[in-house]
Amino acid sequence: MIVIIGNGISGVTAARNIRKKSDDAITIISSESKYFFSRTALMYVYMGHMTFEHTQPYEPHFWEKNRIELLQNHVESIESNKKELRFSDGSKMKYDSLIIATGSKPNKFGWKGQDSKRVHGMYSKQDLENIEKSTKGIASAVIVGGGLIGIELAEMLLTRNIEVHFLVRDNGFWSEVLPSQDSQLIMDHLEKHHGLRMYYETELDEVVTNENDEAIGVITKAGRKIECQFVGLTAGVSPNIAVIEGSSIESNRGILVDRFLRTSEADIYAIGDCAEFREPLPGRRPIEQVWYTGKFMGEVVSETITGSPRQYNPGHWFNSAKFFEIEYQTYGDVRAILAEDEEEFVYRHATEDVLLHFVFEKESHKFIGINNFGIRMRHPVFNDWLLNNATIEEVLSNLKSANFDPEFYTKYESEVVAEFNQKFGASVAVNAPKWWQKIISH
Ligand SMILES: Cc1cc2nc3c(=O)[nH]c(=O)nc-3n(C[C@H](O)[C@H](O)[C@H](O)COP(=O)(O)OP(=O)(O)OC[C@H]3O[C@@H](n4cnc5c(N)ncnc54)[C@H](O)[C@@H]3O)c2cc1C
Incomplete structure (x- = not known):
């Protein structure tokens, strides 16, 4: 029995490829949704370009036909000595091989008010549903963190004519990744967008809330107050590794793996956004949090699990x-x-x-x-x-x-x-x- 925690691109790719080579029972577990969907397409649902169902690449009968069981439940802990998972509803499940593909979670840095109403990250289906509810009919929003997800959220909100105040910690846009000339091009482009107000070298200090614990504004570290009815937290993501807490599986920021995507425990693998290479590949980072690397890790681990051990070697970035x-x-x-x-x-x-x-x-x-x-x-x-x-x-x-x-x-x-x-x-x-x-x- 092969069990996969996480039905994102990494877990689903692993399951599909294992099925091509093996008759073993396969179960994919996710607390987020029963069916796999494209996380990168979530923004288009908000903007009305597609329905949520359209983000699901496979019809429900695909899973039955391929004998891949889907279970919507939350794994609370892993007991590797018993080869057993424990769910939040108290139930348990045995596995022979386990693949952890639990993805990422939005960063929060302990800001006052970060867990209040109308304050959301932009990662999951539930985040999207919360953003949909919280931004209905509002006039202005603050986005904290200037990376790729922040810019997507800004684009989403502008399509609803919401004024967007965008706080960027550095003096250039995504400047920890882009060289200054490239960052400047994006900054010049953002200037052209009506309704987008950029604040560089500006950090969030706290989210201000009303008596119902709803966001009504923010205060920056420089003491500036900005009124708003919604706060989007998009200051990067971190590996989501809560599931291994209390287990003997070794971790750093992510779940530590070797080039075969094996964790420190026998028959347990980690792939996708939640994995961290003990020794990063030349020219690449130890944690790779993009779509194609998750997909590729899913392909690679499927070969190892079905008896043809393969190292992750994705080539040039x-x-x-x-x-x-x-x-x-x-x-x-x-x-x-x-x-x-x-x-x-x-x-x-x-x-x-x-x-x-x-x-x-x-x-x-x-x-x-x-x-x-x-x-x-x-x-x-x-x-x-x-x-x-x-x-x-x-x-x-x-x-x-x-x-x-x-x-x-x-x-x-x-x-x-x-x-x-x-x-x-x-x-x-x-x-x-x-x-x-x-x-x-x-
Ligand atoms: C808004 C947005 C836009 C993006 N755009 C791009 C892009 O344009 N290009 C690109 O390359 N990348 C993009 N990314 C990144 C890309 O989507 C991720 O790298 C990829 O989806 C990660 O896949 P994964 O399978 O590792 O994890 P995920 O897709 O995060 O799936 C993990 C799943 O595991 C579930 N899970 C976690 N813990 C448990 C548990 N204990 N029990 C049960 N289930 C659990 C989670 O709920 C989730 O459903 C974007 C990400 C976001 C959020």
């Missing part, structure tokens, strides 16, 4: 997101602050929200990574450049092949390359011989 209208992708390693042996080349269009941020090695000119905004680039092409140690010159001269929208480069390509040539005294030509195409066609 990539990610994508949207800041209102601006699409963002990152491939390879672009840090907020350049390392000493790194060089950068940043192209920003004079009037449009388009920016390409290339990073390469100072000495060898080996390409290290790119952040691209306002234009979509092809993942396989960049992956091949990174795998094949392409130089920045090779990348730039062949950039056309990485582009999703060929019109973009008929418009800007020569400008990007000319700027690079001028800045670095180089003579890169556009459309040089396409040596990489042989690789990607295989």
Whole structure:
């Protein structure tokens, strides 16, 4: 009997892939919802673009057909010596192998009023339902924390004509991740949004509440009062590991795993947002909290559990997101602050929200990574450049092949390359011989 705690992308991917290779009984447990849904699509439910049912990738009969039991219940604790789970309703369940895929939870930093009414994170189905109730008919909201989820919440609230006061701790938007030029592009873009009021270098001190314990405003650490009827807490997320409390499973911020996603206890694995690698992979973080890494960990653990042990080795980092209208992708390693042996080349269009941020090695000119905004680039092409140690010159001269929208480069390509040539005294030509195409066609 294989039991999986968590029906997010990690747990569900593990279950689907185990079923392809094994006839073992599989049960997925979640306290959040019976059926798997796309967490990344929650915002579109609020904005009226889809119903909650539309976020569920599989019809209910899929689970029956694949003999995957679904149980909506909350696991209170794990007794690994008895191979048993204990639920909050007092019931118990045995397992042979256990996969913990319990995801993340929104950060709260002990602010006064953080658990009051009309104060919510934006993570779960229940958060969405609470946000829906709390923001009905209100005029203004405060969002605390300027990352990707904060910007989604801002976009959601603006569609209901709610004035949004957005508190960002640092002096730039998402500046612990984005280099300053990239952060500036987003900040300039946010300025254009009517109804969005940005407060940089501003931290929450407390949530002010009325006699019914409902949020009616916030006070910042600098003593500024902002009135509102809703507070969104989006200051990052942390691994949700409450389920292992009191067990002998080792943890740090997340549940500690090796490259095979094995925890410190026999037959117990951890995957997705809740897992932390004892030894992070080169160029990657110990905790990876994005959709595709959870999916990949689910695939990898399914092989180990079905008898073909496999190590997690996802290759070069990539990610994508949207800041209102601006699409963002990152491939390879672009840090907020350049390392000493790194060089950068940043192209920003004079009037449009388009920016390409290339990073390469100072000495060898080996390409290290790119952040691209306002234009979509092809993942396989960049992956091949990174795998094949392409130089920045090779990348730039062949950039056309990485582009999703060929019109973009008929418009800007020569400008990007000319700027690079001028800045670095180089003579890169556009459309040089396409040596990489042989690789990607295989
Ligand atoms: C609003 C939002 C937008 C996002 N957008 C993007 C994006 O655009 N791109 C991207 O790559 N990533 C995005 N992410 C991150 C991405 O959604 C997560 O990395 C991913 O969903 C994590 O999957 P998971 O399977 O590890 O955990 P989760 O999806 O969190 O699933 C874990 C499940 O386990 C359940 N659970 C936890 N403890 C217990 C227990 N004790 N008993 C029973 N059940 C339990 C939880 O209730 C939950 O249902 C976004 C996240 C949010 C919140």
